[in-house]
Amino acid sequence: MSAPVTAEVAAIKNLKQIAREEFILPGTAVCGGCGGLEGLRLAAKVLGSKTVYINAAGCFTLLAVYPYSPFKGSWLYTTMGGAAAAAQGVRDALDVLMARGKLPVEDDVQVVVVAGDGSTYDMAMAANSGAIFRGLDFWYFCYDNESYGNTGVQMSSATPYGARTTTTPVGSAARAGTEHGKKDLFEIWRAHQPAYLATVSPRYPVDLTNKFLKAKGLRGPKLFIAHASCPTGWLFEPKRSAEVAKLAVQTGIFALKECVGGAVTHTHIPRRRKPVEEYLRGQGRYAHLFEPTRNDAALRLIQEQVDRYWEAAAKAGAASS
């Protein structure tokens, strides 16, 4: 038994409609310029204080370190693979409390998993699949900084082709650094038919806010993959965090989209896409693609992948309209 589904909230049009109140407070130990924290902070402005955060181990372990917590809301820490299972337990407990009249139904307490890509793309794959399959009423915020950031930037299955990590260094046998392609989590999750699924970027706060507002009206799994620009792991100056996130969208590398009822809609289509190089160049993790000699083959591969993605998206869009 849960609270009644609220009507869909009207979308906002500009920055000044974003809530002024903070629900995740400063003073945490995460890196300065963390794009993941920026995304979560904006999301929390929609989620409010009647929340239970289920925090899988990862960079965001550093958010709530005893005896401190930045959350206006409750918090539970779990293993990297266990957050969705914990979310099921917490959701069930809240429902039982409401059924017994010990928790006001109108409080409408929300359960929010916060997990990094190492957890989400690798270790928690099965637990997440189970929770989404069961139609669990919860939110999932994956801050995707494309590596195991907290332990010193090792490759995860979210690490993109061409990025250097400490476990995929550049060498004569692996000139591109990471030679795997990034796992397409969006499509894996889409196949589960969740209530809501979206990608969000910290540099597109209005788009991000609207997606959380839209999901607020839905019961069931509400899943978010948040691009998390990472100065420490991607090797750029912290002040460029938002700029790097923006370039990912402008070059078409990170697609802003959502999926309701199986249909995918791109919420922002970069009409004149910038060359991928403009995104890659400013990050030390890709420096070996340019210096000491240019790796044209790798750069072409990355560009072609992006071009193919958007061609397919355009075709799918034309077919559905």
Place this chain on the structure above:
Amino acid sequence: MRVRFHGRGGQGMKTASRILGSAAFHAGLVVQDSPVYGAERRGAPVAAFTRIAKAAIRERGLIAAPDLIVVADETLLFEPTAMPLAGCSARTVVLINTATDAAALQERLAHLGRIESADFTSLVFSITHTLVGLSTALGVAAAALVGLSLEESLAGVAEELAHATLSRAAYEANERLAQEAYALADAWRAVPEPLDASLALAAEAAPTALLAAAPAGAPGTQLVELRFEPPARATPTICVANTPERSTGSWRQFRPLLQRDLCNACWTCFVLCPEGAIALDEHEFPLIDYEVCKGCLVCVHECPTHAFATEKEVR
């Protein structure tokens, strides 16, 4: 010889410790270097250790009683979570990257040993035009202070920078920087050999943490005794939304300063501040909470009217 490097995440002290280690290795010495393992956080205090000896080094772990301490960031000197001067003796040489002169620091820090200081930040900036390169400058300066030659130092730099995929120009700039830093540090008296130069045995009292070596009353130290309480009583006392008490403002190396006349109250900095360290006043102008602002400078970089100036922090 035991050398301890202190800096903030992103300043390259792990690399500096490796440059020193590689340089000593090229000199035919036995070397050990390691950083403190911890979550990699930009701006947070970090430390790295290099041990150098003529024969096998049996000593392990953190260096609690260093012969040379290198401090990359003067803001760390009074930072309770860093305590770079912990474990100092009168024999310990302390090298500080600062524009303040050594005599003034000597007085302020009440350190009995020798302090050397130079503005390596400006030196690095004048040659590489970014702050990347502090690792080269301080790694080489440490090499000069422990008595390694310029050639050995340059070999250490070459070895470590080979991993960094630099452009030709950037590499040459680092080489030039290394030479200048060496010349600067070579003018200082070398660090005296430790009394137990062999490091063959665990000569140190083997404290498990740097804290243990902190002299009582060292600047910034405050020991808090935590009483044991049964979990049923202790756990529910976790507070909510209390992180602002942690004052991450000490991480800041540059301070964003609003020039009100240039601000058009557009909310961009307030919305994009990853920390949520910016609030809005009654006229919707940003108010930065310097107690917690980490100095990432996203606000400065994103401001559409360029209304922020930056100022180097001096504490």
